[in-house]
Amino acid sequence: MDANAWNSSRLNREREQLFGLQKVFAWVATGLIACGFVFVVLLLLNNRALTRTHEQLRRKDRALQTQYNWFEAAVNNMSQGLCLTDGDRRLLVSNKQFLNLFSLYEGANWQGQALEKILPASMLPVAVDVSTADPLGVYVAETPYRRTHRLDDGTVLFVSHEPMASGGWVSTFEDITERQNAQDRIAHMAHHDGLTGLPNRLLFWQHTENALHELRDAGNPFAVLYLDVDRFKEVNDTLGHPTGDALLRAIADRLASTVTSPDVIARLSGDEFAILHLPGSELFSSTQALAERVLKAISRPYLVGHTEIQITTSIGIAFGPQDGSDSDELIKKADLALYRAKEPGRQ
Structure with missing residues (x-):
């Protein structure tokens, strides 16, 4: 190639x-x-x-x-104050009502603050000691808390602390001041005389029952003094019921200034009053001295409007336990003693 x-x-x-x-x-x-x-x-x-x-x-x-x-x-x-805290009771979340209830400045950062620096100790959620675990080893670290608490300014709060499964608490604070005050007024009306403000027959009976319990437990004797205003019906008939009511209020004031704690004064009905005397010692001499002070105080003249009124009172006394072992019996015995003490012709 x-x-x-x-x-x-x-x-x-x-x-x-x-x-x-x-x-x-x-x-x-x-x-x-x-x-x-x-x-x-x-x-x-x-x-x-x-x-x-x-x-x-x-x-x-x-x-x-x-x-x-x-x-x-x-x-x-919400009408309720609300806050959320962790297991160490440090504040995580709160609403405006919570800040307002406890006078906390809204512009401040309260997150992370210890709840005991904000709330009274009695309002804090309570952790249960782990030593209270049941035999199965289930530990109950926290327990619900629900109770009423009165603040220094008179506000009444219903406080609820509900534990969370992850630790910490959901807490609500409801202002129930008006509701509580209404309940207190109803309770007061149920146990006090509307005219004089003194305890009524029911409350006096309860105090007498308490004295009987004290007598049984500690051996503290006491006396029940039953008072009736002499010729009070004449005052009502001649001067009118408004004057009679004013006179009863004045008598209640005299009794209140004469009787000292822990004795209890009550208006039982009409012109009838009672005193539960709790001397602690020297029952008979102390009761006699009290009765004399009451008689002297009641007999001083009253000036009702422009009218001077002169009245007296009669007193019946029963001693516990000598005259009875229950409230009804003691009050009945004091009433019978009053009946015997009244002079003929008084009403």
């Missing part, structure tokens, strides 16, 4: 190799372009998915913010 033929063959091989490389490069370039296209498509799809996810997150965030605003509005417009 001559040189020209050899060269021609070599050129053909090199040309074929070059065409092969061109084909490979073309396939590689085509593959790269296809991969780039797929990558761009995937990137676009991913961006679209991210945009959609971001929009969903923004919608959820707006929904959560709306729910938080609703929750905050509901909590801050």
Whole structure:
């Protein structure tokens, strides 16, 4: 083979190799372009998915913010004070009513403050000692707390501490001052005379029962003094019921200034009063001295309006336990003694 033929063959091989490389490069370039296209498509799809996810997150965030605003509005417009504390009784969350009830500045950051620095000790939730665990090993770390508490300014709060499973407490504070005052007024009316404000027959009976219990437990004797205003009916008939009522109030004031604690004064009915005398010692001499003071005090003249009124009283006395072992019997015996003490002709 001559040189020209050899060269021609070599050129053909090199040309074929070059065409092969061109084909490979073309396939590689085509593959790269296809991969780039797929990558761009995937990137676009991913961006679209991210945009959609971001929009969903923004919608959820707006929904959560709306729910938080609703929750905050509901909590801050509650009539009850509310706070949330952790297991160490540190304040986590509180509403405006809670801050107002305890005169706390709203602009201050109370989060993390120890609850004992804000509330009286008697209002704090109580943790139970783990030594109270039952035999199965179930530890009751905290117990519910519900009770009424009166603040120094007279506000009455119903306090509730509910333990959370994760530790800490949800606490509410309800202002029940008006309700409690109404209940106190009703209870006072049920046990006190409306005209004089003195204990009535029911409350006097209860005090006498308590004295009998003390007598049985500690051996402390006592006396029941039954009083009746002499000729009070004449005052009512001649001067009128308003004057009679004013006179009864004046008599109640005289008795209150004459009788000292722990003795109890009561208006039983009409012009009848009673005294539960608890001397502690020297029962008979002390009772006699008290009766003399009462007789002297009641007999001083009264000025009712522009009218001076002079009255007296009669007293019947019964001693516990000599004259009876129950309240009804003692009061009845004192009433009988009063009947015998009244002079003929008095009313």
